[in-house]
Structure formats: C-alpha cells, structure tokens
Amino acid sequence: MNNSTNPAAPQSEGAAKEPLQSVQWAGDHLSLLDQRLLPEQIVYLPLTTAEDVWEAIRHLKVRGAPAIGIAAAFGVYLGVSGAEGDVRHVLDEIVRKADYLATSRPTAVNLFWALDRMKARAEAVAVRSGVTAEELKAAMLQEAMLIRAEDEETCRLIGEHALGLLADEMGVLTHCNAGGLATAKYGTALAPLYLAKERGWNVKVFADETRPVLQGSRLTAFELQQAGIDVTLICDNMAGMVMAKGWVQAVIVGTDRVAANGDVANKIGTYSVAVLAKAHGIPFYVACPLSTIDLGTPTGAEIPIEERNEQEITEGFGKRTAPVGVKVFNPAFDVTPHEYVTAIITEKGVVTAPYEENLRKLFG
Numbered sequence: 001m002n003n004s005t006n007p008a009a010p011q012s013e014g015a016a017k018e019p020l021q022s023v024q025w026a027g028d029h030l031s032l033l034d035q036r037l038l039p040e041q042i043v044y045l046p047l048t049t050a051e052d053v054w055e056a057i058r059h060l061k062v063r064g065a066p067a068i069g070i071a072a073a074f075g076v077y078l079g080v081s082g083a084e085g086d087v088r089h090v091l092d093e094i095v096r097k098a099d100y101l102a103t104s105r106p107t108a109v110n111l112f113w114a115l116d117r118m119k120a121r122a123e124a125v126a127v128r129s130g131v132t133a134e135e136l137k138a139a140m141l142q143e144a145m146l147i148r149a150e151d152e153e154t155c156r157l158i159g160e161h162a163l164g165l166l167a168d169e170m171g172v173l174t175h176c177n178a179g180g181l182a183t184a185k186y187g188t189a190l191a192p193l194y195l196a197k198e199r200g201w202n203v204k205v206f207a208d209e210t211r212p213v214l215q216g217s218r219l220t221a222f223e224l225q226q227a228g229i230d231v232t233l234i235c236d237n238m239a240g241m242v243m244a245k246g247w248v249q250a251v252i253v254g255t256d257r258v259a260a261n262g263d264v265a266n267k268i269g270t271y272s273v274a275v276l277a278k279a280h281g282i283p284f285y286v287a288c289p290l291s292t293i294d295l296g297t298p299t300g301a302e303i304p305i306e307e308r309n310e311q312e313i314t315e316g317f318g319k320r321t322a323p324v325g326v327k328v329f330n331p332a333f334d335v336t337p338h339e340y341v342t343a344i345i346t347e348k349g350v351v352t353a354p355y356e357e358n359l360r361k362l363f364g
C-alpha cells in the first residue's frame with residue numbers, strides 16, 4: 001500500500017500544518033516517509049524486512065542521524081520477527097541482522113548506537129531464566145519503540161536548551177536538514193525554532209539549499225514552511241553575503257557524529273559555514289542528542305566520511321549538468337574543527353570548550 005498525496009499549493013504565511021512523521025510503527029510494518037520524493041510527493045513506504053530498511057537507509061529514503069538509528073532499530077525487529085527456533089538462535093539472528101544493518105551508511109554514529117542498544121537489550125533478555133523466543137522478539141519491538149519515543153523527548157529538551165541562546169526577531173542560518181524529518185519529532189537544530197514559534201517569536205530562518213542532495217531546500221524549507229515559520233531559501237554560496245548584510249545572528253546545525261575533542265561531522269558544506277560564521281563574529285551552534293557524541297572517536301580525523309556516487313553531482317534529479325567522464329569528488333560530510341564550534345547543545349544542556357573535558361562530563 002502506497003499512501004501518496006501532493007502537498008499542493010504553497011503555504012500561506014503563518015498557517016501551520018501537522019508535522020510529518022518520518023518513521024512510524026504501523027502495527028505489523030514500518031511506515032517510512034520517502035524523503036527522496038519531498039517536497040513534491042508525500043509517500044509512505046511499508047517496510048517489512050531488514051533488507052527493506054537497509055535499502056531505505058542506503059538510498060536516503062530515511063536520512064538524518066537520529067531517524068537512521070530509529071529505522072535501523074525497527075529493522076532489527078523486522079529481521080527476526082519471523083525467525084523460527086529457540087532463544088539462542090533468535091539471539092544469533094538479532095546480532096546478524098544488526099551487523100548487517102550497520103553496513104548501510106558509515107558516518108552517523110546514531111546508527112551504531114541504536115544497533116548496539118538493540119543487541120545489549122537482546123543479550124540482557126536472553127539470559128533471563130525461562131524466557132521464550134517470542135518474548136525475546138517482543139523485547140526487540142519494545143526497544144525500538146522506546147528509542148523512537150525517547151528521541152522525541154530528547155529533541156524537545158535540546159530545543160528548550162537551544163532556545164536560551166536565541167531571541168525574538170533573530171536571523172538564524174541552518175545547513176542541511178536537522179529537523180523533525182531527521183528525527184522522531186522537532187529535530188535537533190530546528191527544535192528551538194519550533195519552540196520559538198510556539199512562544200510567538202518571529203525568528204527568521206535562512207536555509208542553505210545544501211548541494212548536492214538539497215536537504216535544505218527539499219526538506220528544511222519544506223518543513224519550516226509547513227509549520228508557518230519564516231524561512232528564506234538560499235543557495236549554499238550565498239551564506240557569506242547574507243551574513244555580511246547582518247541578517248544572521250546565529251548559525252545552528254545538526255551533526256552525524258561529534259568526536260571526543262568536539263570536532264563535528266555534518267553535511268558537506270557545514271565546515272564552510274562555520275568558517276564564514278567565525279569571520280563574521282556569529283556564534284556557530286551544533287545541536288545533537290548524546291547518542292551522536294562518540295567518545296570512542298578521538299578527533300574528527302578518525303570519523304569515517306561517506307563518499308556517494310558521482311551522479312548526485314553530475315546528473316542530480318535526472319538532469320545532466322556536467323560533462324560525461326569528468327572526475328568527481330562527492331563526500332557526503334565534512335568535519336568542522338572544534339575551534340569553530342561556539343557550543344554543543346544536548347538534551348543535558350549547553351556544552352562549551354574545553355570539549356574534551358566537558359563532553360566527557362555529560363556521560364558522568
């Protein structure tokens with residue numbers, strides 16, 4: 001069943017629509033909003049296997065670090081829901097499916113965090129005396145639901161902490177999409193903008209279009225417009241001019257992985273925005289849940305950076321815009337050194353330098 005609608009005409013200013021949910025459990029399958037088709041079409045895909053989920057993550061039907069982790073958690077359950085055999089066998093299958101899902105994309109650490117959490121829960125349940133294979137499978141669904149529910153609450157808390165750094169009438173620039181579509185709800189970088197709207201503030205958002213996959217124009221501009229938030233779309237190469245004009249008082253972005261020293265991997269182009277922000281004396285904030293902070297990766301240099309196919313650049317969206325055979329470099333992410341990061345905003349509060357020390361404190 002493909003549930004497809006057209007979002008139709010542009011929003012009138014101020015009118016808000018219910019936010020779209022990127023990943024939802026639908027009783028016996030995962031209902032996944034196909035983000036590749038936005039903003040033209042709203043299509044929910046019914047996913048029933050771990051392979052469906054792997055493919056959806058790899059091909060950006062679901063994207064954004066927290067949403068990838070949530071989808072993968074449900075993928076583990078889908079991968080074992082029909083498994084026959086005893087507890088030992090189901091446990092082995094859980095580990096096998098989790099390891100397989102971990103190969104879908106390399107950079108967002110939330111993927112590995114969610115899969116490790118699923119495996120840890122499975123191991124804890126499997127050693128209980130008298131536990132059945134069916135109970136073990138049920139625990140996997142329960143854990144995936146919990147990961148999703150917690151993400152919504154986490155994002156709201158991030159929004160509340162981040163709101164303290166913003167003010168009414170401010171201009172805020174963001175890159176890529178770290179909004180509701182990238183999480184269970186609210187987003188990370190966009191969460192304070194939703195809360196600001198609830199408070200009646202008029203924050204003016206500049207959304208970088210975000211070459212080459214256009215998460216900024218297709219997703220951020222779309223979801224903010226749907227919410228009735230004042231958003232202006234700009235091409236990536238316009239950020240400097242907009243800052244020079246004095247229209248931006250804060251930059252806020254999400255992240256796929258924060259290294260132990262505070263270096264931040266995020267969508268390609270984020271580093272350039274951070275450098276521009278520093279040159280203009282504008283604070284550069286990074287918003288993320290604790291599940292995006294990877295103390296096991298010492299610096300940004302060790303973060304694996306995904307490289308995607310050259311067609312995203314040479315013939316994105318079906319139109320060739322480069323000569324056939326030209327050499328292409330297409331990293332999906334870059335690393336912003338911690339020196340450029342004014343603060344990292346988490347569900348536990350706002351962290352500033354020295355990051356090495358202060359990020360560690362978050363984990364007690």
Ligand code: MRU
Nearest residue numbers: 063064065176178182254255267
């Ligand atoms: O390639 P994508 O679209 O998955 O990249 C997403 C980003 O870079 C987001 O900014 C990041 O995952 C944070 S989402 C809250």
